[in-house]
Amino acid sequence: MFRFFSFVAALSIFCSCSNNKPTQLSPDSVSTDTTVYTMKVLHQNDEDCDSTLSKDCRILDISYPEFTDQPALNDSLSKRIQSIYTTETSYSSVDEMVEGFMADYRRFKLDPNFNNRVYNLTSKTKLVRNDQLIGIVVDSYIYTGGAHGGTLLSFINWDGRARKQILLDDVLKPGSRDSLKAIAERIFRKNEGISTSDPLKQYFFEDNTFALNENYLFTPEGIRYVYNEYEIKPYSSGRTELLLPYSEIRSLLKPESAISHLYKAE
Known part of the structure; x- marks a missing residue:
């Protein structure tokens, strides 16, 4: 499988996290169960960017669901999102990965070859429900100072009743x-x-x-x-x-x- 390669280097930021009102995946005519989740949103801005002059200060934007009754699914999804930014450092959570991403960017800003190149990481998670089957689509983009950025589309298939991944x-x-x-x-x-x-x-x-x-x-x-x-x-x-x-x-x-x-x- 394709893995993103990153140049270890970095800057400083502003961060906001928000959890929306719990959302319920409605059952169809076959299923009688429901799956409840809240959306977690992580934002990071380039602190050296003047937001009064630019609309492009945001360099990290991640949103994904956290399920109230599916801890194993939460763990699988968290690891999937963490894998977007692959370095020699191992992370234990998405929040920790975000901190590592921003720390690397701060170091990158100090590199003589920085040339005003700005890191960027975007990841949006979409949920698809088909009876007890929960399909998860993670659509991501990352740029870490190379010739160009890269996109990554990945999937998780989950059995909501058995609470396990479907292989x-x-x-x-x-x-x-x-x-x-x-x-x-x-x-x-x-x-x-x-x-x-x-x-x-x-x-x-x-x-x-x-x-x-x-x-x-x-x-x-x-x-x-x-x-x-x-x-x-x-x-x-x-x-x-x-x-x-x-x-x-x-x-x-x-x-x-x-x-x-x-x-x-x-």
């Missing part, structure tokens, strides 16, 4: 991964306009062999895969999306799982 092996029949990969490669080649005999040398797949990553979201249409920037293509090509419709993979899926209501409804 591919939880929904696939045993021994079906190779068949799933073969179907995915066929769809990928069609999307990319590549024949079945063409090599994949222009991509960053190991040994030029197609591979699915672990960045997927279970949607009502199918399994949505996303390869982020630099993962299988150059930065200039952006991210690559791949949808595996349930109509193509239904035979590979367990008849009963946390996502079976999605493809049985087809």
Whole structure:
């Protein structure tokens, strides 16, 4: 998977955190449970920026839900957001990661090669509810002084009743991964306009062999895969999306799982 690289260096700031009124994810006609959360918002401004002269003083903007009844989900989401800013330092919370980000920026401001380059980190979390299945989409952007910034889109699939993450092996029949990969490669080649005999040398797949990553979201249409920037293509090509419709993979899926209501409804 693509990882962001950061240059360790930094400045000073202003911070505000706010928790909104608890929000309830309403159940659909199948489910009778609810999931309650509050949104946590973190802001940081460049303290050397004159807000009376500029509207672009904010350099960090993170918002994400904190669930009242899902501590394991809170932990998983927190770690996912922390992974946006990868350094040699390990963080134990999003708040601590923010402090580290800003401290690095302060040091970066002292570097002779600073050249007025301003750090930026933005991360927004979106929730998608399909019965007991909670889909979490973390959409992020980060810039830490290099030639350009980078975006990262990542997913968490969560079983609200079982209170655990839903993994591919939880929904696939045993021994079906190779068949799933073969179907995915066929769809990928069609999307990319590549024949079945063409090599994949222009991509960053190991040994030029197609591979699915672990960045997927279970949607009502199918399994949505996303390869982020630099993962299988150059930065200039952006991210690559791949949808595996349930109509193509239904035979590979367990008849009963946390996502079976999605493809049985087809």
